[in-house]
Amino acid sequence: MHERRLAHVYGWLLLLPAAVLLVAFTHYPTVATLYDSLFSTATRLRPSTFVGLDNYRALGADPVFWQVVQNNFWFAVGTVPASIALAIAMALWVNGRLPGRALVRMAYFTPTVLPMIAVANIWLFFYTPEIGLLDKLVAAFGGSSHNWLGDPSTVLTCIIAMTIWKEAGFFMIFYLAALQSISPELREAATVEGASRWYYFRRILFPLLMPTTLFVLINALINAFKLVDHLFILTKGGPDNASNLLLYYIYEAAFSFFDTAYAATLTAVLLGFLAVMAVSQFFLFDRRIHYR
Amino acid sequence: MSDIVLKGVSKHYGSVRAVDDISFEAAAGSFLVLLGPSGCGKSTALRLIAGLEEPTAGRVLIAGRDVTRDPPSQRHVSMVFQSYALFPHLDVGENIVFGLKVRRVAAAERHRRLERVAELVGLDGLLDRRPAQLSGGQRQRVALARAIIAENAVCLMDEPLSNLDAQLRHEMRVEIRALQQRLGMTVVYVTHDQIEAMSMADRIILLREGRVEQSGEPEALYARPSSAFAARFIGTPPMNILRLAAVDGGAGIRGAANGRLVDGPADALLLGIRPEAIRIVERGGLPAEVVSVDYHGADTVVTTRVGDEPLMLRVSGHFPAGRRGAIRIGWDAAAAHVFDAKTGNRREEFHAFAPPA
Numbered sequence: 001m002h003e004r005r006l007a008h009v010y011g012w013l014l015l016l017p018a019a020v021l022l023v024a025f026t027h028y029p030t031v032a033t034l035y036d037s038l039f040s041t042a043t044r045l046r047p048s049t050f051v052g053l054d055n056y057r058a059l060g061a062d063p064v065f066w067q068v069v070q071n072n073f074w075f076a077v078g079t080v081p082a083s084i085a086l087a088i089a090m091a092l093w094v095n096g097r098l099p100g101r102a103l104v105r106m107a108y109f110t111p112t113v114l115p116m117i118a119v120a121n122i123w124l125f126f127y128t129p130e131i132g133l134l135d136k137l138v139a140a141f142g143g144s145s146h147n148w149l150g151d152p153s154t155v156l157t158c159i160i161a162m163t164i165w166k167e168a169g170f171f172m173i174f175y176l177a178a179l180q181s182i183s184p185e186l187r188e189a190a191t192v193e194g195a196s197r198w199y200y201f202r203r204i205l206f207p208l209l210m211p212t213t214l215f216v217l218i219n220a221l222i223n224a225f226k227l228v229d230h231l232f233i234l235t236k237g238g239p240d241n242a243s244n245l246l247l248y249y250i251y252e253a254a255f256s257f258f259d260t261a262y263a264a265t266l267t268a269v270l271l272g273f274l275a276v277m278a279v280s281q282f283f284l285f286d287r288r289i290h291y292r
Numbered sequence: 293m294s295d296i297v298l299k300g301v302s303k304h305y306g307s308v309r310a311v312d313d314i315s316f317e318a319a320a321g322s323f324l325v326l327l328g329p330s331g332c333g334k335s336t337a338l339r340l341i342a343g344l345e346e347p348t349a350g351r352v353l354i355a356g357r358d359v360t361r362d363p364p365s366q367r368h369v370s371m372v373f374q375s376y377a378l379f380p381h382l383d384v385g386e387n388i389v390f391g392l393k394v395r396r397v398a399a400a401e402r403h404r405r406l407e408r409v410a411e412l413v414g415l416d417g418l419l420d421r422r423p424a425q426l427s428g429g430q431r432q433r434v435a436l437a438r439a440i441i442a443e444n445a446v447c448l449m450d451e452p453l454s455n456l457d458a459q460l461r462h463e464m465r466v467e468i469r470a471l472q473q474r475l476g477m478t479v480v481y482v483t484h485d486q487i488e489a490m491s492m493a494d495r496i497i498l499l500r501e502g503r504v505e506q507s508g509e510p511e512a513l514y515a516r517p518s519s520a521f522a523a524r525f526i527g528t529p530p531m532n533i534l535r536l537a538a539v540d541g542g543a544g545i546r547g548a549a550n551g552r553l554v555d556g557p558a559d560a561l562l563l564g565i566r567p568e569a570i571r572i573v574e575r576g577g578l579p580a581e582v583v584s585v586d587y588h589g590a591d592t593v594v595t596t597r598v599g600d601e602p603l604m605l606r607v608s609g610h611f612p613a614g615r616r617g618a619i620r621i622g623w624d625a626a627a628a629h630v631f632d633a634k635t636g637n638r639r640e641e642f643h644a645f646a647p648p649a
């Protein structure tokens with residue numbers, strides 16, 4: 001009896017450091033955010049008061065919020081499938097026998113290890129009107145100069161292109177690891193049975209990569225709602241909020257407009273959204289995915 | 293029915309000669325075994341037939357057609373892989389009909405064939421399981437079923453039984469052989485297990501370092517091995533290969549004071565005698581010192597020393613404990629084989645004699 005209690009104490013003591021960190025930096029802020037979203041922002045004249053769901057009502061009436069949500073939706077639609085498809089294609093390519101494949105693998109992975117700020121600066125140069133790489137290319141084909149990041153109709157596409165470039169290399173590593181754990185005999189067996197490359201990919205390889213795809217999909221989606229640093233360098237969410245995304249909008253609300261209650265409300269919405277997505281993905285895919 | 297012909301086929305990986313200028317034929321409807329030690333090029337030879345590797349030189353013919361440059365899908369062969377290569381996310385039924393689906397065989401026909409094949413290999417009732425939920429022997433059957441459902445005339449098997457325990461291996465040996473005969477398939481079967489080869493093959497190709505060491509029927513390989521290597525590879529325990537010393541008029545066993553056993557030069561020849569051809573005699577013969585006794589149940593392998601040379605013999609039943617120490621042994625002249633000491637090749641021109649009676 002005494003010994004069992006002692007074991008319990010040991011158990012909790014061992015858990016304590018991790019639990020403290022988790023509570024202090026994850027659970028407490030989450031709960032605090034939800035709590036704060038129910039209060040008004042304190043000003044010098046008026047202290048913070050309980051306002052119920054007023055903040056959420058204001059959110060629903062905020063046209064910028066809806067534009068940001070829409071932007072983020074198109075951003076996710078533009079980056080997630082494309083970066084996953086590109087990651088699979090690159091992984092298949094560097095998994096094969098080709099000369100200097102270590103070099104190619106590294107080249108694909110480089111965007112991931114580069115600091116965000118450096119990446120943004122490189123792309124800023126690509127997109128610069130007149131002297132940028134993109135404009136030079138367009139000029140070579142007889143096109144006229146264009147302010148890619150200054151035009152509301154092209155700016156989001158520009159950010160999407162850059163994000164795909166950065167994410168695909170990272171996801172490729174996961175696919176490469178998964179591919180290397182698949183026995184080459186499976187391909188040979190399929191080949192002997194007369195399966196084409198495409199058939200083999202569709203019926204064997206892709207289903208076997210499903211666990212990886214689920215993992216990558218969740219990460220890609222979460223990343224799509226977490227992008228903030230590129231916007232600092234490239235667009236500041238502009239022009240006219242055309243490239244503003246949720247997290248950047250939260251940042252603006254909290255640190256540019258110092259509207260902490262509104263920022264907390266936005267954060268609560270983002271958190272709820274991410275939670276629903278993660279849970280529904282697991283439920284949706286669990287049945288169809290083959291885990292070995 | 294299809295025959296398989298290899299003509300001067302080589303496969304080199306850089307300086308490694310995995311398969312080096314081999315030629316052989318598998319008659320239609322026969323069971324051919326590629327036998328040899330690890331790394332001798334058996335799998336490579338099989339993969340060359342399947343089209344999974346392209347030969348560096350030579351030609352491969354299946355059913356009279358040159359398929360050397362054809363991709364695997366156009367060769368109409370089935371293959372059973374050493375690790376079975378079952379698709380882990382498909383159930384047993386889907387695994388078996390995979391090839392039929394690829395070739396767009398109608399669903400009704402697929403179903404009909406699946407039922408028949410599943411019964412043939414004893415898998416009915418397991419068709420809804422995943423490979424991970426099967427025992428090794430059952431997986432092996434799935435791989436086999438997948439190979440035979442295509443109704444290809446040629447089936448290639450790469451050590452399909454090597455992952456099974458001894459009991460199951462024996463059963464599957466019998467089943468595979470029976471299946472091959474029932475369906476009239478031409479089977480090329482790779483193994484490093486000479487017992488498998490001896491019990492299943494119509495014809496054995498013994499490979500060594502990428503080359504054909506000897507080919508023929510199992511009885512021929514056993515009775516007249518063409519080299520000391522072939523002699524030692526087939527039969528358990530392996531054939532005794534004894535070094536010789538000059539005696540009056542020929543050669544005798546090195547270090548033993550005995551008469552002439554071979555009528556040739558001692559330092560150029562080796563004498564081979566199978567353990568099961570040696571008997572213990574009361575009188576005459578050669579004196580031998582018992583070194584160790586290895587009891588197997590039905591028989592006993594006795595390791596002895598004759599002169600300077602170790603020599604194993606097999607006696608049926610239990611070796612009487614009282615007869616340890618010095619014994620006398622003998623054999624028939626016809627049971628002795630003479631090999632060249634340098635090349636290892638069989639030397640028919642010299643005669644062997646039985647030990648004095």
Ligand SMILES: Nc1ncnc2c1ncn2[C@@H]1O[C@H](COP(=O)(O)OP(=O)(O)OP(=O)(O)O)[C@@H](O)[C@H]1O
Pocket residue numbers: 305308309310311328329330331332333334335336337484
């Ligand atoms: N892709 C390759 N690259 C280089 N060398 C290879 C390659 N494949 C096989 N080899 C070499 O060729 C030789 C024959 O290989 P193979 O796989 O045919 O042997 P095996 O007789 O099937 O042996 P085991 O009984 O161990 O399966 C070996 O020495 C092996 O190292």
Ligand SMILES: [Mg+2]
Pocket residue numbers: 334335336
């Ligand atoms: Mg092999």
